[in-house]
Amino acid sequence: MSEYSLTAELVNKTYGRRLIFSGINFKLNFSTIFGISGPNGSGKSTLVKIIANLISPSSGKLVHNLDGTEIKSEQLHNHIGLVSPYLVLYDEFTAYENLNYFSEIRGIPFNKRKIDNLLNKFLLFNRKDDLVKTYSSGMKQRLKFIFGLMHSPQLLILDEPTSNLDDEGKEVVYELVKEEGTKNIVVIASNEKTDLSLCNEIIDLNNYK
Amino acid sequence: MKSFALFKKDISSELRTRYAINALAMFIIVTLSIILFSIGNERISQSLTGGLFWVIIFFTSMSGLSRVFVSEEERGTSLTLQLIATPSTVFSGKLLFNLILVFAMNTVIAILYSALFEAFILRNFALFLVSFILGNIGLAFASTIIAAIISKAGAKGTLYPVLSFPILLPLILTSLQLTLFAMDGTSFETAKFELMIVVCYDVIILTVSYMLFDFIWKE
Numbered sequence: 001m002s003e004y005s006l007t008a009e010l011v012n013k014t015y016g017r018r019l020i021f022s023g024i025n026f027k028l029n030f031s032t033i034f035g036i037s038g039p040n041g042s043g044k045s046t047l048v049k050i051i052a053n054l055i056s057p058s059s060g061k062l063v064h065n066l067d068g069t070e071i072k073s074e075q076l077h078n079h080i081g082l083v084s085p086y087l088v089l090y091d092e093f094t095a096y097e098n099l100n101y102f103s104e105i106r107g108i109p110f111n112k113r114k115i116d117n118l119l120n121k122f123l124l125f126n127r128k129d130d131l132v133k134t135y136s137s138g139m140k141q142r143l144k145f146i147f148g149l150m151h152s153p154q155l156l157i158l159d160e161p162t163s164n165l166d167d168e169g170k171e172v173v174y175e176l177v178k179e180e181g182t183k184n185i186v187v188i189a190s191n192e193k194t195d196l197s198l199c200n201e202i203i204d205l206n207n208y209k
Numbered sequence: 210m211k212s213f214a215l216f217k218k219d220i221s222s223e224l225r226t227r228y229a230i231n232a233l234a235m236f237i238i239v240t241l242s243i244i245l246f247s248i249g250n251e252r253i254s255q256s257l258t259g260g261l262f263w264v265i266i267f268f269t270s271m272s273g274l275s276r277v278f279v280s281e282e283e284r285g286t287s288l289t290l291q292l293i294a295t296p297s298t299v300f301s302g303k304l305l306f307n308l309i310l311v312f313a314m315n316t317v318i319a320i321l322y323s324a325l326f327e328a329f330i331l332r333n334f335a336l337f338l339v340s341f342i343l344g345n346i347g348l349a350f351a352s353t354i355i356a357a358i359i360s361k362a363g364a365k366g367t368l369y370p371v372l373s374f375p376i377l378l379p380l381i382l383t384s385l386q387l388t389l390f391a392m393d394g395t396s397f398e399t400a401k402f403e404l405m406i407v408v409c410y411d412v413i414i415l416t417v418s419y420m421l422f423d424f425i426w427k428e
Binding site for chain 1: 210211214215217218221222225226284285286288289290291292293294295296297298302427
């Protein structure tokens, strides 16, 4: 098993003159479920984007290590899986086509068995050949989970993971988080008490202003 | 290979959504019709014919080539792309798509233009072909990086022609000169200086684009 770790050192983020958060420090090792909580507008999604290497912090840094070696910024995307409300998949393609293109663009082989397993797990197998634009918001959310997991990332980041999901979908997600949390790092940004109850460690962004 | 996969995704997406193709096709037809109606039975000079040819190419590019990044930004899928590919993969894939689009679009314009305008006679076709290829490459390179820049801005529609004009002006003017040379039957030897300008333009734009794209792509 590869040992992934994530270290945040004095991470600050400002938009113009507005301070979002400052002085965030943490070190996460594999087999950790880490929670980020805070009210609306506290910067949960901003911190998620910083962790996912989508935006840069205003100061401070995040270091992603794999087996003691720092992962280069241009390689990070292959180690990270992100599920979030602002992630959009291609409506004009079917679920299968979306996943196939994502594999090709990532440069990894399309693992049909794994994808079919995930489609089954998230109850989308029978709709895999339907265009994504015909999906409900809950189905799109489940497809995002498959997108986030298909390349077996060592860091799984879940922003509002249970939004739009029914009880059955939530149960699948909770099981998945527990399973992933035994071998990888899972980061959950949420306000839902049930989502955060799965975490070993939680930071409240209200304390970082 | 990854860039080619992105290119394949874009082609497939374009064939289903017709985001750029319809806009380009309509623009070509409408522009050619307006010019034909406004000219009527008048005979136009050779230099004006060459000028109009590049005017059509410039404005058609304005109407369709920005879609390559703007469509991703408007649909919110640019974040998805950031999660699955490096900036250089994204830029190469989009560049390949724009290259194909530019060549397809300008070949149609060139065929229709030579069929509809009697004064558009090429005495040195080989020179025209070389300048056409080099001009199209430059157009695709420049429009791709400009599209990436404006896709992050608010007023995308207005910003594209405004930003394109100064960047594309040296290319359009030199390509126009080369087209006029081709219409006059000028030799390659005489047109060497203009050809070198277009080659240099293509190399500079491509290098600058790859250097800039990382900063543009990541917020």
